[in-house]
Amino acid sequence: MGEPKSCLPILDVMFQEGFKFTKINHSQNPSPPPIVTYNYAFRGKTGKRYLVIVEQYDFYVYIIKFCLQERKVHPDRFNILTGLNECSRILTTIGAIMKDFYNKNPYVSFGFLGSPLPGEKANNTKRFRAYARVVSQMISPVDFEHRPSPKHSAYLLLNIHNSEPDLFAKVTQMFNQIYPIQESFGVDQTS
Amino acid sequence: MYATNPYKPYYLETERALESVMRATRFLKRSLFTVLVRLVFFTIGFPLFLFFGYWLKRKRTRLVKTMLESKSVNLNSTKDYVEFKNGLQRFDGYLPILRKAADLNPKKIPRLFRYTPVQLQKLSSTLVTFNTWLHSRLTPMNQPRHSSEATEFKFVSEKELWENRNHAYQYWM
Numbered sequence: 001m002g003e004p005k006s007c008l009p010i011l012d013v014m015f016q017e018g019f020k021f022t023k024i025n026h027s028q029n030p031s032p033p034p035i036v037t038y039n040y041a042f043r044g045k046t047g048k049r050y051l052v053i054v055e056q057y058d059f060y061v062y063i064i065k066f067c068l069q070e071r072k073v074h075p076d077r078f079n080i081l082t083g084l085n086e087c088s089r090i091l092t093t094i095g096a097i098m099k100d101f102y103n104k105n106p107y108v109s110f111g112f113l114g115s116p117l118p119g120e121k122a123n124n125t126k127r128f129r130a131y132a133r134v135v136s137q138m139i140s141p142v143d144f145e146h147r148p149s150p151k152h153s154a155y156l157l158l159n160i161h162n163s164e165p166d167l168f169a170k171v172t173q174m175f176n177q178i179y180p181i182q183e184s185f186g187v188d189q190t191s
Numbered sequence: 192m193y194a195t196n197p198y199k200p201y202y203l204e205t206e207r208a209l210e211s212v213m214r215a216t217r218f219l220k221r222s223l224f225t226v227l228v229r230l231v232f233f234t235i236g237f238p239l240f241l242f243f244g245y246w247l248k249r250k251r252t253r254l255v256k257t258m259l260e261s262k263s264v265n266l267n268s269t270k271d272y273v274e275f276k277n278g279l280q281r282f283d284g285y286l287p288i289l290r291k292a293a294d295l296n297p298k299k300i301p302r303l304f305r306y307t308p309v310q311l312q313k314l315s316s317t318l319v320t321f322n323t324w325l326h327s328r329l330t331p332m333n334q335p336r337h338s339s340e341a342t343e344f345k346f347v348s349e350k351e352l353w354e355n356r357n358h359a360y361q362y363w364m
Contacts, residue, residue: 014360015363016361098363098364099363102364136352136355136356137355137356137360138362138363139362139363139364140269140364142271143269143364145337147345147347149344149345151343158337160336166337166339167337168341169339173341
């Protein structure tokens with residue numbers, strides 16, 4: 001018995017088909033945090049290249065960021081919308097990268113922020129709402145504890161199997177230190 | 192002085208006799224039908240009714256074994272979880288009927304016919320208990336594993352996630 005099939009076939013493939021991604025490199029940070037930064041890349045249907053930056057922190061916490069490669073040096077690279085209309089497949093690719101990390105290490109936890117659009121307030125951003133909705137639908141509560149924070153437009157996926165004492169307290173403390181609320185990072189895809 | 196006998200045509204007598212015979216036949220038919228019904232009921236219907244009760248009893252015995260086995264079933268993978276939840280959702284659909292059957296008072300039923308309703312009531316009651324057991328399997332997912340005094344990251348329970356989910360999607364992990 002599998003999951004029930006939808007009457008709309010598109011829903012069965014939506015968030016299932018991502019883009020093919022490749023790992024570019026990873027680098028140890030001489031002055032952590034983050035401890036390690038992993039770089040991935042993939043091309044969208046329009047041929048534009050995207051960069052995915054996965055930062056590893058203490059307690060196997062990984063923070064995922066992504067942007068268009070052509071905007072990687074721009075300070076607002078995580079805020080501007082691309083308008084390329086490939087959001088669902090990009091998020092699916094990010095999900096596949098997360099799964100790749102999880103398969104390599106079953107104790108990983110993930111986190112992300114939904115950066116605000118230009119002129120948008122930092123709390124409960126449009127990106128955060130979109131990502132939170134996708135993550136809550138696509139990642140089961142079997143291995144991860146879902147902890148969104150609309151106030152900070154942040155979302156934590158804490159690994160249930162990680163037996164680190166006071167993991168949540170340590171992660172939130174770390175999160176608040178590294179990413180002040182005003183700082184934003186995330187994706188520029190919701191169009 | 193010589194009163195004439197009232198005229199009685201012969202066919203009136205015959206008609207009366209015929210009517211009596213017909214009435215008797217009708218009565219006999221009705222009685223025979225009742226007897227037949229009772230006979231069929233006590234020779235076939237009632238044993239079947241009792242057998243149904245026995246079948247329910249057997250079902251309950253097997254169910255108890257399943258209940259004990261289900262304690263050791265793991266919910267460690269997403270696939271297992273989805274299967275479990277879909278099954279539980281179907282099971283929950285029958286719960287109102289099962290609760291009604293479990294609340295049945297067999298003492299109100301005549302002693303002769305009590306066996307099967309008692310078995311039905313016991314089976315329903317066991318199923319309701321089983322449903323509670325199954326729901327309790329999800330309790331760990333509905334309570335935060337990692338606690339903290341920090342309030343900014345609100346815990347979302349498994350129940351909330353499942354209720355707000357579009358079930359046409361398949362989990363990534």
